[in-house]
Amino acid sequence: MNETLDALLLARWQFGLTTLYHFIFVPLTVGMALLVAILQTAWVRTGKAKYLRLTKLFGKMFLINFAMGVVTGIVQEFQFGMNWSNYSRFVGDIFGAPLAMEGLIAFFFEATFIGLWIFGWDKLPKRIHAATIWCVWIGTVFSAYFILAANAFMQNPVGYEINEERGRAELTDIAAVLTNPVAVTQFPHTIFAATMFAGVVVVAVAAWHLQRNQYVDEMRTALRFGAWTNIISFMGVGLSGHTLGEVMTQTQPMKMAAAEALYDTASGPDASFSLFSLGTPDGAHEIFSIRIPYLLSFLSNGTFNGTVEGIRDLQTEYEALYCGADSLLTCPSDGQFAPIIWVTYWAFRWMIGLGALAALVSAVGLWITRKHVDLPKWVWKVAIWTAPIPMLASLIGWIFTEMGRQPWIVFGVMTTEQGVSPGVPAWAVLVSLIVFTLVYGALAVVEFKLIAKAAQDGPPDLGDEDAPDQQQLATVY
Numbered sequence: 001m002n003e004t005l006d007a008l009l010l011a012r013w014q015f016g017l018t019t020l021y022h023f024i025f026v027p028l029t030v031g032m033a034l035l036v037a038i039l040q041t042a043w044v045r046t047g048k049a050k051y052l053r054l055t056k057l058f059g060k061m062f063l064i065n066f067a068m069g070v071v072t073g074i075v076q077e078f079q080f081g082m083n084w085s086n087y088s089r090f091v092g093d094i095f096g097a098p099l100a101m102e103g104l105i106a107f108f109f110e111a112t113f114i115g116l117w118i119f120g121w122d123k124l125p126k127r128i129h130a131a132t133i134w135c136v137w138i139g140t141v142f143s144a145y146f147i148l149a150a151n152a153f154m155q156n157p158v159g160y161e162i163n164e165e166r167g168r169a170e171l172t173d174i175a176a177v178l179t180n181p182v183a184v185t186q187f188p189h190t191i192f193a194a195t196m197f198a199g200v201v202v203v204a205v206a207a208w209h210l211q212r213n214q215y216v217d218e219m220r221t222a223l224r225f226g227a228w229t230n231i232i233s234f235m236g237v238g239l240s241g242h243t244l245g246e247v248m249t250q251t252q253p254m255k256m257a258a259a260e261a262l263y264d265t266a267s268g269p270d271a272s273f274s275l276f277s278l279g280t281p282d283g284a285h286e287i288f289s290i291r292i293p294y295l296l297s298f299l300s301n302g303t304f305n306g307t308v309e310g311i312r313d314l315q316t317e318y319e320a321l322y323c324g325a326d327s328l329l330t331c332p333s334d335g336q337f338a339p340i341i342w343v344t345y346w347a348f349r350w351m352i353g354l355g356a357l358a359a360l361v362s363a364v365g366l367w368i369t370r371k372h373v374d375l376p377k378w379v380w381k382v383a384i385w386t387a388p389i390p391m392l393a394s395l396i397g398w399i400f401t402e403m404g405r406q407p408w409i410v411f412g413v414m415t416t417e418q419g420v421s422p423g424v425p426a427w428a429v430l431v432s433l434i435v436f437t438l439v440y441g442a443l444a445v446v447e448f449k450l451i452a453k454a455a456q457d458g459p460p461d462l463g464d465e466d467a468p469d470q471q472q473l474a475t476v477y
Contacts (some may be wrong), residue, residue, distance in 0.1 A: 006426040008417050011083035016402075018075050021440045025069030027394055028284060030144055030191060031198025032062040033137040035229060041128045050218045053459030058202065058222075059117075059133075064450045068443065073296065075436065083429060087409055087419030089454075094160045094171045095150050098178065102146035110139025116281040145187050145192075149319070152183035154410050155401070156251040169413065181386050182251060185244040192236035193355070193397070195229060197390040200358055202226030203365065204457045207383035215458050223369060223383075227362035230390070234359035241352075249300040249308070254318070254337060255404035257311045258344040260296050267307040271297035275349070313337050322412065332407040332415050339406040347400035354393035359388045 036059045043051035077099075079086045088095075114136040120129050153159075159176030160169045171177070206223035209215050249256045257263075260273065274296035294304040301308070315337055323331035365383055368375065405411060409419040 007083075008420045008428050010426055010429040010433055011420050011424075012416070012435060013428060014083060014236060015079050016399075017433070017440070018072070018079060018436055019402075020215075020398065022069065022072040022076060023395060023398060024391060025072060026144070027064045027190075027197045027391065028201065029062065029069050030137075030140045030194040031196070031233075032058060032065065032197060032201070033133065033140050033200050035225075036062055037130070037133045037137050039225075040133055044126050044130045046251055049462060050221055050459075053215075053218055053462065054222055055203075057454070057457075057459040060454045061205075061451055063114075064447070064454060067322050068447045072440070072443065077403035082423050082432070083424060084409075084419050085421040085423075087414065089168060089412055090419070091153070091157075091160075091169045091410055092170055093226060094153055094177060097171055097174055098146040098149040099151075102143050102150075106139055106143035106146055110136055110143060113139060117140070120325045138369065140333075141191065144190060145183070148186050148190060149178050149180060149183040151248070151401075152186060153177055153178040154408075155405060155412050156180055156182045157410050169410075178233075181247050182244075185240065185247045189237060189240040189244050190394075192240060193390065193394045194235060195359060196233040196355065197394065199226040199229030199233060200362070200387050200390050203230065203362065204384045204387035207380040208455065211377055211380035211384075218459050219370070224366060227366045230358050230362040231366070234355055237355055242302075245299045246302055253309045253407065254311065254314045255339070255344065256300055257309060257314060257347040258339050258341055258404055259400070261311075261341050261345045262296070262308060263311045265310040267297065267305065267312050269293040271300070271306065271308045273299065311341075314338075330412060330415065333417060337407060339404050344400055344404045347396050347403070351393050351397040351400060354389050354396070358386055358389040358393070361389075 036055055039051050039058065040055040042048070043055055080092075098423040102418035112285040113132045116124070117129065117136060120132060124132070157169075158180050159171060159173035161172050162168075164171050169273045202222050206219040207218045208227060210223065245256070262271075266272075272291040275290045275292065296308055297306040298304050300306060318337040319335065321333065322337070361382065365379075368379065407415050407417070
């Protein structure tokens with residue numbers, strides 16, 4: 001392997017590391033902002049102190065996570081110029097537009113209302129103060145959408161034209177970029193997944209205190225609130241995921257074929273979904289599998305009699321389309337248009353399976369806590385250790401999304417190996433990769449300890465200045 005390929009491999013590892021690490025904080029920020037807003041609204045409407053105490057507990061955890069997410073997100077911007085300068089030069093005119101909107105519109109909107117929420121407890125009327133946290137959540141949602149729109153351009157490039165004279169892609173229709181069908185369908189899928197994660201974190205915190213018989217009234221409320229959030233969000237993830245799968249089949253048929261390791265085009269009952277499969281070392285031939293007939297057709301086309309193109313047919317089609325004499329940016333050096341099959345195959349199943357497992361634990365938890373009964377300690381430990389499962393499902397989902405796009409950095413426009421910085425030696429990428437890994441490892445320890453301490457401290461005691469005046473609340477609200 002020559003130095004260019006070494007630098008490419010290291011650059012991909014570095015970008016994967018920093019992106020996945022940053023994304024640990026994103027879903028908790030988006031989801032927890034919503035749950036804190038709901039809890040504070042419940043306090044404003046009912047006047048019950050337990051909702052105020054839960055608002056302050058989970059609001060503190062939200063702020064810690066938000067701060068860490070901002071720090072790790074900054075590195076993402078640097079990555080494009082450091083290791084992917086060819087990509088930045090070629091499509092920066094389009095890719096940079098939604099990212100600029102995220103920074104100049106969504107983030108500043110979000111940050112402004114976070115400030116009002118932090119410092120406005122004793123200065124703003126309760127209803128207006130509660131509105132500020134709702135605005136924070138709206139800001140996080142818009143921020144997520146703009147970033148997803150930028151990513152969607154890489155999956156399904158729209159709203160651009162190639163300027164042959166300048167040798168770059170240029171933006172022609174920002175509305176097309178922002179209404180990219182991939183972004184539109186990926187958005188609810190991501191938001192529901194984020195809310196799942198936040199709901200399970202709430203469940204874990206409540207379970208930790210209930211195991212010790214602490215703050216029983218508040219934590220029982222939090223436990224059931226988080227469990228219902230997780231279950232409802234999982235249903236949203238499933239419905240939005242089905243729509244996203246149909247769009248993925250239309251825009252990136254190779255990714256759907258790789259998700260099923262489908263080498264030959266199939267339709268009807270032959271377009272089946274394998275729950276488990278064993279194959280030859282190269283993955284090209286199946287040895288054993290457990291299959292559900294028609295399901296892949298339904299997931300891909302919304303019909304049980306649809307056709308799903310196979311990897312071999314798509315490979316032939318892409319060779320003819322993207323490997324012509326003038327195709328300098330669209331033909332991989334090895335001529336292969338399929339991603340790493342075992343990664344996409346298992347990532348797709350682990351993503352679904354982990355999400356379902358988290359929802360199942362919440363459903364069982366709701367059933368066994370419907371009455372005030374003593375439960376064995378292992379029940380609470382299961383609830384606590386369920387906390388990272390939706391996060392892992394989201395991370396694996398992004399691995400599937402991004403590695404399933406390979407060998408493209410922008411589908412049909414530029415391959416990943418063409419997007420890497422040509423003047424950055426492999427040793428420089430390796431040094432920065434090691435530094436980022438060490439720094440991010442240290443930050444992970446700090447984040448976990450801060451979040452764990454806030455969770456274990458429990459809801460704060462309300463002083464006289466914070467205690468709600470029930471008679472006043474009844475009069476005003």
